Amino acid sequence: MRLGSFFLLSLAAALSSAFVISAPHMWTKLILTHHWPSTFCSMEHCHANISYWTLHGLWPDKGILCNSSWHFNPSEIEDLLPDMEKSWPDLLNPASVEFWKYEWHKHGTCAAKAATLNSQHKYFSKALELYHKVDLDSILKKFDIIPSDKYYSFSQIEGVIENFYGVKPKIQCVHPSKNADVQILGQIEICFHPDFTLLDCEKEFTLETISKGGWDIPMGVDKASGFSVCDHDKPVYYPPLP
Numbered sequence: 001m002r003l004g005s006f007f008l009l010s011l012a013a014a015l016s017s018a019f020v021i022s023a024p025h026m027w028t029k030l031i032l033t034h035h036w037p038s039t040f041c042s043m044e045h046c047h048a049n050i051s052y053w054t055l056h057g058l059w060p061d062k063g064i065l066c067n068s069s070w071h072f073n074p075s076e077i078e079d080l081l082p083d084m085e086k087s088w089p090d091l092l093n094p095a096s097v098e099f100w101k102y103e104w105h106k107h108g109t110c111a112a113k114a115a116t117l118n119s120q121h122k123y124f125s126k127a128l129e130l131y132h133k134v135d136l137d138s139i140l141k142k143f144d145i146i147p148s149d150k151y152y153s154f155s156q157i158e159g160v161i162e163n164f165y166g167v168k169p170k171i172q173c174v175h176p177s178k179n180a181d182v183q184i185l186g187q188i189e190i191c192f193h194p195d196f197t198l199l200d201c202e203k204e205f206t207l208e209t210i211s212k213g214g215w216d217i218p219m220g221v222d223k224a225s226g227f228s229v230c231d232h233d234k235p236v237y238y239p240p241l242p
Contacts, residue, residue, distance in 0.1 A: 026062065026113050027060030027111070027114075028062065029061040029193065029194075030060060030111070030193075030196075031057075031059040031189050031192075032130050032134060032191070032192065033056040033058070033059060034053040034054065034056060034190075035054060035186060035188075036185055036186055036238070036239075037051075037054055038241055039184050039185060039186040039187075039239060040091055041091060042174075042242075046092050048089070049241065051147070051241050052137040053136050053140075054088065055127060056187065057103045058111065058127035058130065060107060062110070064107070066110040066113065067109040067112070072100065072101040076120045076121050077100075077120055080121070080128060083128050087128055087132070088124075104123065108120065111123050126196075130196065134190050136161075136190065146238070151182060151236060152235070153235065154233075157171060157236060157238075161188070165198055167191070167201070168201055169188055170201035172187040172189070172229055173227070173230040173231070173236060174226065175228065181235070183230055183231055183235070183236055183237070185236050
């Protein structure tokens, strides 16, 4: 797929009327979040035998749990389930729909403030569409960023992503201890405007913490473990399957 054809996905003029910011928590950015299963499972003691970047979620930048009465209904996304199971797996409970339910309640109900994402099917299918079009796993491999026992510099990883997509990603690592000499690659965010054109991600630490199930790892600035923005000056370990 040509990168240019991906950007044409946008149709900004046709969609502009759908994104009038009228609600207090109307979002202005979408964050397509990928996580690396080996790193996630080293923290959560799961055993996912997956050697590609999986989808963590599609997160609006404003609002959480926007409509608690809008219950998750897997029958509405039945046609998406084979792709969901492969691309957006629950690494903790592979046979469960709880992860998707959680993502819908926390993030999907807020994304649904936009007309293009205002149903469960629209939300999950758009997340999958963006995940496949970005194709992060293939792009890293294409430029020889692969899981390895050797270390990468942060600039190597960031440079590949930034040069290919033309925008700044947000790359997060696990820091095994406060004074560790190396960091472990764990999560990569690619950001979008409301019309689904690519957008620079902000680099600041995420202060939000979530209590349920380990799906969203605490990312506070003062945490010695958990995901936080990678240190530009420390080597990065991109762990292969154990």
